[in-house]
Amino acid sequence: MSKNITNSMSLPREWTKEIDPTGWWITEKYDGIRAYWDGHSLYTKKGIKIPLDEHFTSHFPSGIVLDGELWCGYNxxxxxxAILTKILKSTNQVCLEADKVQYKIFDAPSLDGSYSQRIHKLRQQMNPNSVASVVDILECTxxxxxxxxxxxxxxxxxxxxxxxxxxxxxEKGRxxxxxxxxxxKDTEVTMIEISPNSYAYLCLQCGLNQKSDLLHFVGRTENHVL
Structure with missing residues:
Protein backbone atom coordinates (compact mmCIF):
# COMPACT_ATOMS: atom_id res chain seq x y z
CA MET A 1 0.00 0.00 0.00
CA SER A 2 1.35 3.45 -0.89
CA LYS A 3 0.21 6.97 -0.17
CA ASN A 4 1.19 10.38 -1.51
CA ILE A 5 3.24 11.53 1.48
CA THR A 6 6.09 13.53 -0.06
CA ASN A 7 3.83 16.42 -1.04
CA SER A 8 2.71 16.69 2.60
CA MET A 9 6.23 16.94 4.01
CA SER A 10 8.28 19.99 4.84
CA LEU A 11 11.72 19.71 3.21
CA PRO A 12 14.88 21.63 4.20
CA ARG A 13 17.15 23.85 2.20
CA GLU A 14 20.89 24.26 2.81
CA TRP A 15 22.05 26.74 5.43
CA THR A 16 24.61 29.30 4.24
CA LYS A 17 26.68 31.75 6.26
CA GLU A 18 24.70 34.63 4.79
CA ILE A 19 21.81 33.56 7.05
CA ASP A 20 22.11 34.62 10.70
CA PRO A 21 20.98 31.60 12.80
CA THR A 22 20.58 33.61 16.00
CA GLY A 23 17.25 32.81 17.63
CA TRP A 24 16.61 29.78 15.43
CA TRP A 25 16.08 26.39 17.05
CA ILE A 26 18.75 23.73 16.62
CA THR A 27 17.91 20.03 16.41
CA GLU A 28 20.00 17.05 15.44
CA LYS A 29 19.62 15.72 11.88
CA TYR A 30 19.24 12.01 12.51
CA ASP A 31 20.67 9.70 9.86
CA GLY A 32 17.79 7.26 9.59
CA ILE A 33 14.58 6.68 7.64
CA ARG A 34 12.20 9.63 7.31
CA ALA A 35 8.79 8.48 8.49
CA TYR A 36 5.40 10.21 8.53
CA TRP A 37 2.67 9.17 10.98
CA ASP A 38 -0.79 10.13 9.67
CA GLY A 39 -2.43 9.48 13.03
CA HIS A 40 -3.07 5.81 12.26
CA SER A 41 -0.20 4.40 10.18
CA LEU A 42 3.47 5.11 9.50
CA TYR A 43 4.74 5.76 5.96
CA THR A 44 8.14 6.22 4.33
CA LYS A 45 8.97 9.43 2.51
CA LYS A 46 7.95 7.67 -0.70
CA GLY A 47 4.53 6.83 0.72
CA ILE A 48 5.10 3.13 1.43
CA LYS A 49 3.18 1.95 4.48
CA ILE A 50 5.38 0.48 7.22
CA PRO A 51 3.54 -2.34 9.03
CA LEU A 52 4.47 -1.97 12.69
CA ASP A 53 3.44 -3.96 15.72
CA GLU A 54 0.82 -2.29 17.89
CA HIS A 55 3.09 -2.24 20.92
CA PHE A 56 5.51 0.06 19.07
CA THR A 57 2.85 2.46 17.79
CA SER A 58 1.03 2.49 21.13
CA HIS A 59 3.70 4.95 22.27
CA PHE A 60 2.59 7.49 19.64
CA PRO A 61 0.13 10.24 20.68
CA SER A 62 -3.35 9.41 19.44
CA GLY A 63 -4.77 11.23 16.41
CA ILE A 64 -1.81 13.58 15.85
CA VAL A 65 0.10 13.70 12.56
CA LEU A 66 3.84 13.34 13.21
CA ASP A 67 6.93 13.97 11.13
CA GLY A 68 10.08 12.21 12.26
CA GLU A 69 12.85 9.70 11.69
CA LEU A 70 13.19 5.98 12.41
CA TRP A 71 16.66 5.70 13.92
CA CYS A 72 18.66 2.96 15.63
CA GLY A 73 21.87 4.70 16.65
CA TYR A 74 24.89 6.48 15.24
CA ASN A 75 26.61 5.04 12.16
CA ALA A 82 18.06 -3.56 6.58
CA ILE A 83 15.49 -3.49 9.39
CA LEU A 84 13.03 -1.61 7.19
CA THR A 85 13.58 -4.07 4.34
CA LYS A 86 12.90 -6.93 6.77
CA ILE A 87 9.69 -5.26 7.94
CA LEU A 88 8.42 -4.66 4.41
CA LYS A 89 9.18 -8.22 3.29
CA SER A 90 8.01 -10.03 6.42
CA THR A 91 4.57 -11.61 6.69
CA ASN A 92 4.82 -11.39 10.47
CA GLN A 93 5.14 -8.36 12.71
CA VAL A 94 8.74 -7.41 13.50
CA CYS A 95 9.70 -6.33 17.01
CA LEU A 96 11.51 -3.03 16.48
CA GLU A 97 12.38 -2.58 20.14
CA ALA A 98 14.68 -5.60 19.95
CA ASP A 99 16.79 -3.60 17.48
CA LYS A 100 16.56 -0.46 19.65
CA VAL A 101 14.69 1.43 16.93
CA GLN A 102 13.38 4.81 18.01
CA TYR A 103 11.03 7.27 16.36
CA LYS A 104 12.59 10.73 16.68
CA ILE A 105 9.80 13.28 16.24
CA PHE A 106 10.71 16.75 15.01
CA ASP A 107 7.30 18.17 14.10
CA ALA A 108 3.55 17.72 14.36
CA PRO A 109 1.99 19.10 11.15
CA SER A 110 -1.61 18.68 12.29
CA LEU A 111 -1.20 20.92 15.33
CA ASP A 112 -1.95 24.62 14.95
CA GLY A 113 0.45 27.47 15.49
CA SER A 114 4.11 28.26 15.01
CA TYR A 115 6.85 25.67 15.37
CA SER A 116 7.45 26.61 19.00
CA GLN A 117 3.72 26.32 19.72
CA ARG A 118 3.42 22.97 17.94
CA ILE A 119 6.35 21.51 19.86
CA HIS A 120 4.95 22.79 23.17
CA LYS A 121 1.55 21.19 22.47
CA LEU A 122 3.18 17.96 21.33
CA ARG A 123 5.32 17.64 24.46
CA GLN A 124 2.18 18.06 26.58
CA GLN A 125 0.59 15.06 24.85
CA MET A 126 3.65 12.79 24.85
CA ASN A 127 4.22 10.23 27.58
CA PRO A 128 7.90 9.51 28.34
CA ASN A 129 8.95 6.24 26.70
CA SER A 130 11.93 4.58 25.02
CA VAL A 131 10.32 4.34 21.57
CA ALA A 132 8.94 7.73 20.50
CA SER A 133 10.33 11.05 21.65
CA VAL A 134 10.45 14.68 20.60
CA VAL A 135 13.95 15.73 19.53
CA ASP A 136 16.04 17.85 21.88
CA ILE A 137 16.10 21.54 20.98
CA LEU A 138 18.65 24.30 21.56
CA GLU A 139 18.10 27.99 20.88
CA CYS A 140 20.95 29.22 18.71
CA THR A 141 22.93 32.18 20.03
CA GLU A 171 5.05 24.45 5.12
CA LYS A 172 4.83 21.70 2.52
CA GLY A 173 7.76 21.29 0.15
CA ARG A 174 11.09 23.16 0.26
CA LYS A 185 26.98 18.81 0.81
CA ASP A 186 24.60 16.35 -0.81
CA THR A 187 24.97 15.92 -4.53
CA GLU A 188 23.60 13.77 -7.34
CA VAL A 189 25.64 10.72 -8.30
CA THR A 190 25.29 7.74 -10.60
CA MET A 191 25.59 4.29 -9.02
CA ILE A 192 26.92 1.63 -11.39
CA GLU A 193 27.53 -1.26 -8.99
CA ILE A 194 25.31 -2.37 -6.13
CA SER A 195 24.48 -5.61 -4.38
CA PRO A 196 21.13 -7.19 -5.30
CA ASN A 197 19.64 -6.74 -1.83
CA SER A 198 20.60 -3.09 -1.56
CA TYR A 199 19.46 -2.47 -5.11
CA ALA A 200 16.07 -3.97 -4.40
CA TYR A 201 15.79 -1.83 -1.29
CA LEU A 202 16.71 1.39 -3.05
CA CYS A 203 14.34 0.65 -5.90
CA LEU A 204 11.60 0.08 -3.37
CA GLN A 205 12.33 3.36 -1.60
CA CYS A 206 12.79 5.41 -4.76
CA GLY A 207 9.91 3.87 -6.69
CA LEU A 208 12.21 2.71 -9.48
CA ASN A 209 12.17 -0.34 -11.74
CA GLN A 210 14.64 -3.01 -10.57
CA LYS A 211 15.52 -3.75 -14.21
CA SER A 212 17.18 -0.34 -14.58
CA ASP A 213 20.92 -0.53 -15.23
CA LEU A 214 21.68 2.81 -13.60
CA LEU A 215 20.29 4.39 -10.49
CA HIS A 216 20.41 8.13 -9.83
CA PHE A 217 19.83 9.37 -6.33
CA VAL A 218 21.09 11.86 -3.77
CA GLY A 219 23.90 10.52 -1.60
CA ARG A 220 27.10 11.33 0.24
CA THR A 221 30.32 11.82 -1.63
CA GLU A 222 32.75 12.64 1.18
CA ASN A 223 34.29 9.15 1.00
CA HIS A 224 32.81 8.15 -2.36
CA VAL A 225 30.83 5.47 -0.52
CA LEU A 226 27.05 5.44 -0.70
Missing part, protein backbone atom coordinates in the same frame (compact mmCIF):
# COMPACT_ATOMS: atom_id res chain seq x y z
CA UNK A 76 23.66 2.66 11.77
CA UNK A 77 21.89 3.85 8.62
CA UNK A 78 22.65 0.60 6.78
CA UNK A 79 21.31 -1.36 9.75
CA UNK A 80 18.14 0.76 9.79
CA UNK A 81 17.67 0.20 6.06
CA UNK A 142 24.89 32.74 16.82
CA UNK A 143 27.06 31.16 14.15
CA UNK A 144 29.82 30.18 16.60
CA UNK A 145 27.27 28.33 18.74
CA UNK A 146 25.89 26.58 15.65
CA UNK A 147 29.36 25.42 14.56
CA UNK A 148 30.13 24.21 18.08
CA UNK A 149 26.89 22.21 18.17
CA UNK A 150 27.66 20.73 14.74
CA UNK A 151 31.13 19.66 15.87
CA UNK A 152 29.72 17.96 18.97
CA UNK A 153 27.17 16.01 16.93
CA UNK A 154 29.71 14.95 14.33
CA UNK A 155 32.10 13.72 17.03
CA UNK A 156 29.33 11.35 18.17
CA UNK A 157 28.91 10.08 14.62
CA UNK A 158 25.89 12.21 13.79
CA UNK A 159 25.00 13.43 10.31
CA UNK A 160 24.52 17.10 11.11
CA UNK A 161 21.97 19.62 12.33
CA UNK A 162 18.71 21.21 11.30
CA UNK A 163 17.74 24.73 12.27
CA UNK A 164 14.16 25.98 12.29
CA UNK A 165 12.56 29.36 12.63
CA UNK A 166 10.51 28.94 15.84
CA UNK A 167 7.93 31.43 14.52
CA UNK A 168 7.32 29.49 11.30
CA UNK A 169 4.20 27.54 10.40
CA UNK A 170 4.41 24.08 8.85
CA UNK A 175 11.05 25.97 2.77
CA UNK A 176 13.41 28.73 3.89
CA UNK A 177 12.32 28.29 7.51
CA UNK A 178 13.91 24.82 7.72
CA UNK A 179 17.64 24.54 6.96
CA UNK A 180 20.12 21.66 7.18
CA UNK A 181 23.63 22.26 8.46
CA UNK A 182 26.37 19.76 7.58
CA UNK A 183 30.11 19.71 6.96
CA UNK A 184 29.55 18.22 3.51
Missing amino acids: SLVKMQ GEAHLMQALEQIEKKGGEGLVIRDPKSFY TNSLLKVKSY
